[in-house]
Structures are given as C-alpha cells and as structure tokens.
Amino acid sequence: MSNFGDLIRIAREEKGLFLRQVAAELDIDQAIISKFERNERKPTKEQVLKFAKFYKLDKETLLVEWLSDKVAYDLKDENLADKVLKAAEQKIKYKKK
Amino acid sequence: MSNFGDLIRIAREEKGLFLRQVAAELDIDQAIISKFERNERKPTKEQVLKFAKFYKLDKETLLVEWLSDKVAYDLKDENLADKVLKAAEQKIKYKKK
DNA sequence: ATTACATTTGACCAGTTTTGTCAAAACACA
DNA sequence: TGTGTTTTGACAAAACTGGTCAAATGTAAT
Numbered sequence: 001m002s003n004f005g006d007l008i009r010i011a012r013e014e015k016g017l018f019l020r021q022v023a024a025e026l027d028i029d030q031a032i033i034s035k036f037e038r039n040e041r042k043p044t045k046e047q048v049l050k051f052a053k054f055y056k057l058d059k060e061t062l063l064v065e066w067l068s069d070k071v072a073y074d075l076k077d078e079n080l081a082d083k084v085l086k087a088a089e090q091k092i093k094y095k096k097k
Numbered sequence: 098m099s100n101f102g103d104l105i106r107i108a109r110e111e112k113g114l115f116l117r118q119v120a121a122e123l124d125i126d127q128a129i130i131s132k133f134e135r136n137e138r139k140p141t142k143e144q145v146l147k148f149a150k151f152y153k154l155d156k157e158t159l160l161v162e163w164l165s166d167k168v169a170y171d172l173k174d175e176n177l178a179d180k181v182l183k184a185a186e187q188k189i190k191y192k193k194k
Numbered sequence: 195a196t197t198a199c200a201t202t203t204g205a206c207c208a209g210t211t212t213t214g215t216c217a218a219a220a221c222a223c224a
Numbered sequence: 225t226g227t228g229t230t231t232t233g234a235c236a237a238a239a240c241t242g243g244t245c246a247a248a249t250g251t252a253a254t
Contacts, residue, residue: 001191018229029214034231041213064177068184071168072192080161081189085182087165092178094098095169115200126243131202141242195254202249212239220231 004048004065005039011055012037026050042070101145101162102136108152109134123147139167 012022023030028047035041043051048066052059075081109119120127125144132138140148145163149156172178 001188003188019231020229029216030229031216031231031233032214038231040231044213060177060180063175064180064184067172067175067177067181068188071171071181071185072188074168074171075164075185075189076192078160078164080157080164082186083157083161084164084168085186085189087161088168088172089179089182091098091100091165091169092172092182095173117200126245127200128202128204128245129243131200135202137202138242197254198252200249200251203247205245205247207244208242210239210241212237214237215235217234218232221229222227224225224227 002065003039004043004062004069005037007057007062007065008033008051008055009037011051011057015055022054026054039069042066042073099162100136101140101159101166102134104154104159104162105130105148105152106134108148108154112152119151123151136166139163139170 012019019030019033022028023033026033026047028050032041036043036047043066045063045066048062049059051057052062071085075084078084109116116127116130119125120130123130123144125147129138133140133144140163142160142163145159146156148154149159168182172181175181
C-alpha cells in the first residue's frame with residue numbers, strides 16, 4: 001500500500017537529490033520534508049502541489065494519496081469505517097447535484 | 098440525504114423539547130446545540146454519544162452520520178472524492194491486517 | 195404593538211493542534 | 225576520526241476548535 005511519504009521519497013532518490021537541495025528549491029525546511037517522507041507529518045495542499053511540480057509527478061495522483069492518507073487516519077480507530085465511507089460517498093454524490 | 102443535525106433536531110422535536118431543556122440535561126450550551134442542529138458546528142464524539150443516549154437513538158447510526166459528515170466536508174471541494182474514498186478504503190483494509 | 199418565550203447570531207476567550215525554525219543527535223561511510 | 229546527510233526534539237508562531245455569553249431575531253398570543 002503506497003502513501004504520500006513513499007512517493008516523494010522515491011521520487012527524490014530517483015533524482016539523486018539530498019533533502020537539503022529539495023528544501024532549498026521548494027523553500028520548505030529540510031527537517032519537515034524528512035518528516036513528510038516518513039509520514040510523520042502531513043503537508044498542506046500547497047506543499048503537495050509543490051512536490052508534484054518539482055518532481056514532475058501527476059498532481060492528481062499525489063493529491064489522492066495525500067487526502068486518502070488523511071481520511072484513513074481520521075477513521076483509524078473506527079470499526080465503522082466501511083459504513084462511514086459508504087455514507088460519505090452518498091453525501092458527496094448528493095451534493096454534486 | 099440525512100445528516101447529523103437533522104437527526105438530532107427531529108429527535109428533539111418528536112419529544113417536544115426546547116433547546117434550553119436539552120442543553121440543561123446534557124450540559125451543553127444551547128447556542129451550540131442550535132448550531133449542531135443546523136450543521137454549523139461539529140460536535141465531539143462524546144457529545145454525539147450524549148445525544149444518542151438522551152434521545153435513545155442508535156449509537157452507531159449517529160456516529161456514522163457524524164463521521165461521514167466530517168469526511169464529506171473534508172472532500173467537499175475535491176473532484177477527486179471518488180478516487181480518494183476508494184484509496185482510503187484500501188488503506189483502512191490494509192491497516193486492519 | 196407589546197409581551198413572552200424560543201432560537202439564532204456573532205464577538206470573544208481559552209485551550210488544543212498544527213506548522214515552522216533551529217540546532218543537536220544520530221547515522222553512514224571513507 | 226572527519227565529512228556530509230538525515231532524523232529528532234524543543235520551542236515559538238499561527239491556525240483551528242470548542243465554549244460562553246449577550247444581543248438580535250423570530251414567532252405566536254393577547
């Protein structure tokens with residue numbers, strides 16, 4: 001199962017960059033990026049988009065990864081997760097109309 | 098499409114109670130309950146359980162309503178909602194193992 | 195229109211959580 | 225040991241939440 005941290009760590013390693021370099025480029029403290037890569041902290045949406053652009057990753061893929069991490073985290077203690085997701089789906093569908 | 102606010106408003110009206118009375122009984126400010134009923138504020142989990150008990154509503158139903166409101170709210174601006182929910186479902190399944 | 199009561203609104207505060215900064219500690223390895 | 229990278233943790237600033245209260249608004253009866 002993938003997650004946001006893995007995606008950006010792999011992307012960075014593939015490009016052979018150091019945290020320091022990415023930090024300078026994106027203007028985000030390298031300690032924070034280290035935490036993002038280990039899923040210890042959640043980035044903001046703006047940061048997600050910065051990573052997508054810089055690493056040339058698909059924006060949508062990265063956003064989905066990030067948002068689903070968040071949702072999964074919110075529901076982590078809930079044994080009702082399945083029902084909740086189904087109900088949420090209905091609500092979102094309904095709102096679209 | 099139902100939501101948490103509607104459920105507790107209907108329950109209160111069926112019992113013919115005023116906000117003031119419910120507020121006193123549950124020890125929650127009546128202004129806040131008013132906001133819960135209009136979905137202007139989200140209650141805490143403890144408050145959800147208080148309502149379930151007081152109105153004799155099914156705990157699980159109310160919790161699902163509350164959590165799915167929250168998830169739907171988080172995804173309200175995202176046209177990726179479907180993908181996000183599917184991904185979140187996988188992540189939750191995966192974690193259970 | 196005035197009274198009486200219920201609900202809603204909005205300003206404010208306090209406590210919590212989130213985000214960012216930094217330097218020191220830990221790690222890797224020549 | 226020395227050099228460079230990553231991780232950790234303490235701290236502060238900013239953003240978000242939840243609660244309190246009083247004033248404003250709504251509603252119905254007289």
